[in-house]
Amino acid sequence: MDEKGRSLKNNNNMEDEMDLKRGPWTAEEDFKLMNYIATHGEGRWNSLSRFAGLQRTGKSCRLRWLNYLRPDVRRGNITLEEQLLILELHSRWGNRWSKIAQYLPGRTDNEIKNYWRTRVQKHAKQLKCDVNSQQFKDTMKYLWMPRLVERIQSASASAAAAATTTTTTGSATTSSCITTSNNQFMTYDYNNNNNNMGQQFGVMSNNDYITPENSSVAVSPVSDLTEYYSAPNPNPEYYSGQMGNSYYPDQSLVGPELFPDNYFDYSGLLDEDLTAMQEQSNLNWFENINGPASSSDSLWNIGESDEDFWFLQQQQQLNNNGSF
DNA sequence: AAAACCCCCAACCGCCCACCA
DNA sequence: CTGGTGGGCGGTTGGGGGTTT
Numbered sequence: 001m002d003e004k005g006r007s008l009k010n011n012n013n014m015e016d017e018m019d020l021k022r023g024p025w026t027a028e029e030d031f032k033l034m035n036y037i038a039t040h041g042e043g044r045w046n047s048l049s050r051f052a053g054l055q056r057t058g059k060s061c062r063l064r065w066l067n068y069l070r071p072d073v074r075r076g077n078i079t080l081e082e083q084l085l086i087l088e089l090h091s092r093w094g095n096r097w098s099k100i101a102q103y104l105p106g107r108t109d110n111e112i113k114n115y116w117r118t119r120v121q122k123h124a125k126q127l128k129c130d131v132n133s134q135q136f137k138d139t140m141k142y143l144w145m146p147r148l149v150e151r152i153q154s155a156s157a158s159a160a161a162a163a164t165t166t167t168t169t170g171s172a173t174t175s176s177c178i179t180t181s182n183n184q185f186m187t188y189d190y191n192n193n194n195n196n197m198g199q200q201f202g203v204m205s206n207n208d209y210i211t212p213e214n215s216s217v218a219v220s221p222v223s224d225l226t227e228y229y230s231a232p233n234p235n236p237e238y239y240s241g242q243m244g245n246s247y248y249p250d251q252s253l254v255g256p257e258l259f260p261d262n263y264f265d266y267s268g269l270l271d272e273d274l275t276a277m278q279e280q281s282n283l284n285w286f287e288n289i290n291g292p293a294s295s296s297d298s299l300w301n302i303g304e305s306d307e308d309f310w311f312l313q314q315q316q317q318l319n320n321n322g323s324f
Numbered sequence: 325a326a327a328a329c330c331c332c333c334a335a336c337c338g339c340c341c342a343c344c345a
Numbered sequence: 346c347t348g349g350t351g352g353g354c355g356g357t358t359g360g361g362g363g364t365t366t
Contacts (some may be wrong), residue, residue, distance in 0.1 A: 024334075024360085062352075064334065090362070098354060113355075116334050122331090 022053040025064050029054055033061055034069055067108045074106025078115050080155065083146040086112055087120070089142050 021029075036052035045058030054061060067073070078086070082104055089100040095116075097109035104112065120140075124131035126140065129313065 022336075043351085057336095059337090059349075059353095060335075069336075095355065112335075117356095118332055187362075 020057055022109075025068075027033065029056070030064070033065060037065060039067075063110075067110050072106055078111075078119075080148055080152045082107065083115075084145060084152065086115060087145050087148070090116065090120075091137060091141065145272055199227070 025033075032052050032054055036048060040048070040051075042048075042062075045062040047058075049058050050059045051055050052061070056064075085104060086100060089103055093099055095113075097113045097116075101107055101109040101112050121131045123144075124133075124136045127136060129136045
């Protein structure tokens with residue numbers, strides 16, 4: 001059925017009587033809406049629509065303004081920091097998109113929702129598990145998110161190295177910088193629960209995290225983890241950080257060997273993760289896990305059958321160990 | 325080259341709640 | 346209490362552009 005030809009169901013009788021326009025907004029409509037709001041402000045969307053000379057529902061005007069025309073709307077790719085925040089906040093609140101959006105200045109609930117549906121759920125689908133399953137949640141928490149943290153820190157370190165020739169070592173805290181659309185600047189200190197981001201956004205100082213203790217997939221203490229492959233970690237420092245309560249294993253306890261043998265979840269990573277990893281020539285540890293480059297080429301071009309096989313392997317591994 | 329397929333995201337929908345007369 | 350209205354939310358759709366076959 002022609003979407004635009006469909007009769008409009010709307011609560012507002014007055015609007016039912018009008019010949020309302022639907023579909024994509026034109027530049028002229030945008031201009032009208034922006035002009036009107038600049039003069040009269042937001043709110044009263046139904047009457048705003050009429051007074052602005054727009055043949056649109058109030059809802060449509062509101063949505064267009066909030067999701068697109070608002071001057072502080074941030075456009076463009078979701079950054080690593082934003083991805084991390086989305087995963088983190090979603091793990092706490094579920095599909096509370098508007099609530100999550102509050103912590104990502106400039107991003108709309110719609111955009112976050114779209115990100116989740118297109119990117120995150122895609123990976124769940126690839127893993128052939130439900131996006132709401134504990135298994136997938138754990139995959140995010142123990143594999144995907146740590147990888148994001150790693151990448152954020154790596155980028156941050158690169159930026160710092162480019163900015164100065166001096167280096168900090170030893171007791172330097174591990175932090176990453178999150179820049180927002182408003183050029184707000186938040187830092188996250190992975191070694192300190194009372195971090196700036198937690199204070200500013202109130203997201204990192206509660207007890208809601210799925211910890212290794214309450215997770216359905218047990219993250220074992222030392223004895224188990226030391227059995228896992230000991231791939232050189234490009235930046236093992238991040239493991240020593242904690243998000244909330246023991247969110248990540250402490251390196252002093254488990255060392256860099258976070259992941260079990262055969263459980264490095266490349267398919268749980270974003271595509272750009274894989275690309276970035278591939279591009280880092282010093283990351284031949286990946287090759288070490290999976291064999292020489294010649295035989296690991298296929299890993300970068302995972303077909304469904306390969307993934308199925310891989311996933312079954314992981315399932316088997318989990319069943320055998322009951323842990324990562 | 326073009327058809328088929330896939331992905332992204334702007335826009336819409338239905339439902340709900342708060343507020344007010 | 347009730348009905349009307351405004352506004353917010355999560356879920357869904359479909360057009361368009363990119364990619365693959």
